Amino acid sequence: MDIIIAAVIMCCLGSVQAYNKAVLSLYVQRFSGEGTYVGRGQTGACQMGPDFPPVATHPRIKSLVAINAEQYSGSIACGMCFRVRGKGVGTGSDPIQGDFYVFVNDICPECKEGDIDLAEEGDGSWEVEIQAVQCPVGNTKIEYKFQGSNPWYIKLQVRNARIPVNSIMVDRDGQPHPMKHTADGFWELSDGLVELPIKLEMTAVNGESVRDIITRIESDVVIQGENGVQFSRDNRLPHA
Structure with a gap:
């Protein structure tokens, strides 16, 4: 060559x-943070919509999500899937609870490591754990x-x-x-x-x-x- x-x-x-190790760590660790709501919409920094890929509308995917800036990993996280574990602990009227899967379509610039913004209507800030999973393609x-x-x-x-x-x-x-x-x-x-x-x-x-x-x-x-x-x-x- x-x-x-x-x-x-x-x-x-x-x-x-430089992002490789950081992204792989998302699959092998659980990260604690806060889950909030950003409202429904199909726009996002990853520009996946409105014609989303098949996996984004898979029955196992509950919601689009904006991931925190650090774990956005320079946009390598665009199109990734995560398991969210909501503890129902926090403040507000719409607790995030139970296990479900989400599809990354955006970045949350002000969020800290482990934080996510669900693309749903809701209220409050709730304790969550997130972990990357292979998407159900x-x-x-x-x-x-x-x-x-x-x-x-x-x-x-x-x-x-x-x-x-x-x-x-x-x-x-x-x-x-x-x-x-x-x-x-x-x-x-x-x-x-x-x-x-x-x-x-x-x-x-x-x-x-x-x-x-x-x-x-x-x-x-x-x-x-x-x-x-x-x-x-x-x-x-x-x-x-």
């Missing part, structure tokens, strides 16, 4: 690998959505993944080129022409890699990959 290309890859990978596949893209500038959202993606490589002239992760849950590539079909290698936070092919660039439309890939269920991590 060309020395310059290798250096670019290592630089870009370093920025996303069933037999559905990873999806894609471009934003403002063309062959010279790619901004790509990876949707409906069982486990969040930590890095993406795009094949260009037989060489892997890293995409840059954005604060709004997308991946960017803007340093040259990308010819169709776009060949991707995506690596999840647990280290598993899958390869897919995107045959067209069309912004604001959900696109299926040609290979129809999904990350495997990892028996080391909890799942919904």
